[in-house]
Amino acid sequence: xxxxxxxxxxxxxxxxxxxxxxxxxxxxxxxxxxxxxxxxxxxxxxxxxxxxxxxxxxxxxxxxxxxxxxxxxxxxxxxxxxxxxxxxxxxxxxxxxxxxxxxxxxxxxxxxxxxxxxxxxxxxxxxxxxxxxxxxxxxxxxxxxxxxxxxxxxxxxxxxxxxxxxxxxxxxxxxxxxxxxxxxxxxxxxxxxxxxxxxxxxxxxxxxxxxxxxxxxxxxxxxxxxxxxxxxxxxxxxxxxxxxxxxxxxxxxxxxxxxxxxxxxxxxxxxxxxxxxxxxxxxxxxxxxxxxxxxxxxxxxxxxxxxxxxxxxxxxxxxxxxxxxxxxxxxxxxxxxxxxxxxxxxxxxx
Amino acid sequence: xxxxxxxxxxxxxxxxxxxxxxxxxxxxxxxxxxxxxxxxxxxxxxxxxxxxxxxxxxxxxxxxxxxxxxxxxxxxxxxxxxxxxxxxxxxxxxxxxxxxxxxxxxxxxxxxxxxxxxxxxxxxx
Numbered sequence: 001x002x003x004x005x006x007x008x009x010x011x012x013x014x015x016x017x018x019x020x021x022x023x024x025x026x027x028x029x030x031x032x033x034x035x036x037x038x039x040x041x042x043x044x045x046x047x048x049x050x051x052x053x054x055x056x057x058x059x060x061x062x063x064x065x066x067x068x069x070x071x072x073x074x075x076x077x078x079x080x081x082x083x084x085x086x087x088x089x090x091x092x093x094x095x096x097x098x099x100x101x102x103x104x105x106x107x108x109x110x111x112x113x114x115x116x117x118x119x120x121x122x123x124x125x126x127x128x129x130x131x132x133x134x135x136x137x138x139x140x141x142x143x144x145x146x147x148x149x150x151x152x153x154x155x156x157x158x159x160x161x162x163x164x165x166x167x168x169x170x171x172x173x174x175x176x177x178x179x180x181x182x183x184x185x186x187x188x189x190x191x192x193x194x195x196x197x198x199x200x201x202x203x204x205x206x207x208x209x210x211x212x213x214x215x216x217x218x219x220x221x222x223x224x225x226x227x228x229x230x231x232x233x234x235x236x237x238x239x240x241x242x243x244x245x246x247x248x249x250x251x252x253x254x255x256x257x258x259x260x261x262x263x264x265x266x267x268x269x270x271x272x273x274x275x276x277x278x279x280x281x282x283x284x285x286x287x288x289x290x291x292x293x294x295x296x297x298x299x300x301x302x303x304x305x306x307x308x309x310x311x312x313x314x315x316x317x318x319x320x321x322x323x324x325x326x327x328x329x330x331x332x333x334x335x336x337x338x339x340x341x342x343x344x345x346x347x348x349x350x
Numbered sequence: 351x352x353x354x355x356x357x358x359x360x361x362x363x364x365x366x367x368x369x370x371x372x373x374x375x376x377x378x379x380x381x382x383x384x385x386x387x388x389x390x391x392x393x394x395x396x397x398x399x400x401x402x403x404x405x406x407x408x409x410x411x412x413x414x415x416x417x418x419x420x421x422x423x424x425x426x427x428x429x430x431x432x433x434x435x436x437x438x439x440x441x442x443x444x445x446x447x448x449x450x451x452x453x454x455x456x457x458x459x460x461x462x463x464x465x466x467x468x469x470x471x472x473x474x475x
Contacts, residue, residue: 001379003434004427008383019390026393036401067403076397086401238473294404 025078029071031096034080035087035283037290038065040268040297043244043251046237047115051133051230051256059262061251062297063244064270066287068107070100084324085290097148102158107240109142109159113220114241115234117273118248120221121338123228125249125277126256133256136227141175143192145216149207156192156202162217163191163199175217182206182213221275230256243282245273246301249338250345261345268292269301269333269341271313277338279303285313286320293326301341304334357449363441364432372435380428388420407466414462418455425451 005012040062069076070091080086095103116137123135141162146153164173166189167181182188187205194200204213225231232252247269254261270288272280281303282288292300304314314334321328335341365373395416399409425447432443 001375001382001431004376004379004383004431007430007434019386022390023393026390026397034401036403038403039406067400069400073397075394076401079398080401083401291404 025074027073029073030077031091032072032077032088033091033095034067034069034072034076035287036067036069036080036083037085037287037294038067038239039291040064040295041239041244043248044255046235047119047232047248047252047255048235049230049232049252049255052258055255055258055260057254057260057262058264059260059298060266061247061254061262062266062268063239063247064268064288064291064300065239065241065244066284066291068241068284070095070103085287087284087286102146104240105158106144108237109144110242111237111240111244112159113142113222114243114245114272115248116221116223117242117275118245118252119223119228119232120275121273121277122249122252122256125253125338125342129257132229134227134229136224137221138224139219140222141217141219143215144218147207147212147214147216149210150214151205152202155200156215157194159195161193163193165190175219188213242272242280243270243284243288246271246279246303246335246338246341249273250301250341253338253342261342263345263348265298265348266296267299267301267345268295268297269299269335271301271303271335273338279305279335279337279340281305281311281313285316286323289317289320289326289332290324292331293324298331299333299344300331301333301335301344303336305336357446360442360446360449364443364446367439367441368432368436373432376428376431376435377424379431380424380426383427384420384424387423388416391416391420406470410462410466410470414458417458417462421454421458422451425454 042060042062044057044060046063069080072080072088077088080088098106120135120137123133127133127135143156143158143160143162146156146158150156162173162175164171165178165181166172167177168184169181172178172181187203189201189203191199191201204215206212207214247267250261250267270282270285272282274280285302288302289300302314302317304312306312307315309315314332317332318328320326321332333341333344335344368376392413395409395413399406399413402409429443429447433439
């Protein structure tokens with residue numbers, strides 16, 4: 001080794017500084033986020049339902065994912081800057097305070113609850129036509145946000161379930177009663193349940209400046225699998241976020257009914273699903289349009305709730321199509337509800 | 351076509367002339383300098399893959415080719431280190447290193463194919 005080092009040393013010495021500079025560009029993270037096109041994931045690879053197993057489905061229904069890089073390196077920033085498909089902006093809001101790991105936790109929790117929302121909506125829709133199908137679910141409260149001043153910050157994880165609070169008037173398990181039961185003291189004992197199903201108690205103290213605990217909760221309906229029919233399994237996903245809701249719902253519904261709503265088409269799209277079957281807005285529209293275009297989909301569903309709203313996803317998609325020189329005719333389909341998407345697909349069969 | 355008998359006789363010749371310690375030392379030099387050259391290349395490909403995920407398979411193919419080139423460079427540098435140790439060596443260093451590189455390149459290729467056809471489709475759900 002010494003011989004080679006001796007021989008190469010003049011070159012090595014010359015290149016040390018440029019080499020270190022290159023490594024700095026490649027490794028040092030900057031406070032930006034970068035959205036880039038991703039790909040399609042067939043819902044069948046994520047959710048399997050033990051029902052209609054002999055039914056043949058000729059087309060595919062896929063969710064669309066994008067790549068969301070938080071704190072890219074200088075090098076990624078530069079590469080992304082010159083790509084027409086990417087969007088780069090400064091990391092702002094609460095996300096600026098979160099680590100990349102925490103942002104991932106939120107994203108995976110969103111995915112988890114979106115799958116349950118899809119199951120609920122699809123099962124309810126299918127149960128209208130087939131009484132054999134039964135869906136049962138419960139409302140749960142989850143940790144969705146943590147302020148920097150939250151006491152015992154590291155003990156609580158995103159997605160942990162709120163069980164109860166030892167409040168001024170005794171044990172409280174409803175979110176509506178938390179404020180009224182935490183008026184007299186500064187510190188209260190909260191009980192949470194972590195992802196392993198273990199309960200733990202943590203004392204939270206109000207911040208002196210804001211008089212708040214610094215924790216945000218969100219409610220979600222979670223399927224009770226024991227009393228739901230048919231049985232289903234959900235694979236572990238490496239893709240987070242709630243934006244696959246609408247397409248998951250369509251695919252699950254297709255698994256439950258006897259007809260094939262795909263008509264042999266490559267169907268994709270985006271949009272969250274609400275429990276009433278309405279579709280919600282998503283981010284990264286430009287990248288999702290690019291992903292759909294690059295993957296040559298036949299139908300792409302996109303939320304369209306208000307044409308006059310500048311950030312309406314369908315309006316954004318039309319702008320993205322213009323920017324990327326893509327013709328939206330025939331494949332870009334605006335929808336406001338799960339039923340709109342179903343009606344469109346049923347119309348294709350006429 | 352790889353002739354194993356030929357390779358073994360050349361390997362024995364090389365081992366007798368240099369000794370195992372010197373050969374391992376040269377290979378280590380090859381690995382250290384080879385990796386110094388290729389680590390930034392791998393990071394660049396990985397970072398590009400994150401942005402151009404829709405070209406993931408193309409980038410994986412490029413990474414596999416880079417890894418094969420990396421193996422070649424490691425063996426080339428190891429051969430150079432051996433020659434520097436003994437400039438008047440008579441054994442066929444080049445041939446032994448080519449055989450050695452071919453073996454590791456095949457391993458890299460198999461791992462690359464595993465990623466393309468098995469691991470990525472399983473993970474990317």
